[in-house]
Amino acid sequence: MSIQVGALVRGSAVLVTAAATAAMLSAPARSSEAAAHDGRTNGGRPAETRQIASSVLDADENVKFTLTAIRSTADPLKASVRLKAxxxxxxxxVLSDEVRVGAVDSWFWFPVTGRGAICEFSTASTDPAPVAASLLITPAIGCSLPERFELRDGKFEADGHRAQAPHGGVSTGGGGMAGRTVAQGA
Structure with missing residues (x-):
C-alpha cells in the first residue's frame, strides 16, 4: 500500500499552517507604539522615528526635553509622540523619564513631522519644571489643545488640572491655523 506523495505534502502544509496560526493567536498582542518604543517592527526593521522639537534648560541640573514622533507599524500614515526628559x-x-503626548497612533505622520508641526512647545527652568506641547493635527483642522506636564524629581506628572503653564520659559512654534483669525471676504 503506497502513500501518494502529493497527499502527504498537502497534509504537511495544512499542519504547518495550523501550527503557525495557533502560534500567532497565542502570542501577546503588541501595540504599534510598544513595538516602536523598543525599536522593532513586525518585519524586524527599526521603527521610523523623528525628533520634532527639543529644548535645553540651563538650571542647576542641565535638563533637555525632546518631542519625538514614532511612525506607526500598523498604519504608516499614523504616529505616536513621546516627550522625553x-x-x-x-x-x-541621560534619559530621566518619558511620557506619551496624546493617544497611541493618534497623530498623522506627515503633519506632525512636517513644516509647522509644533504649535507650542514651552518649558521653564523651575522646580517642578512645567512643559506644554501642542501639535498640528492637520493644516485644515489646526493645532491640538496644549497638553501640560510637570517634571518633578526627574519624573513626569501628567495632570492637566494641576500642571502649571510655563511662564518666562522657552517657547517655540506657531504652526497650524488654530487660534488665527481669517479676514472675511479676503
Missing amino acids: FARKHGRF
Missing part, C-alpha cells in the same frame, strides 16, 4: 550626568544627557 534628559538630565546631564557626568557630562552627558
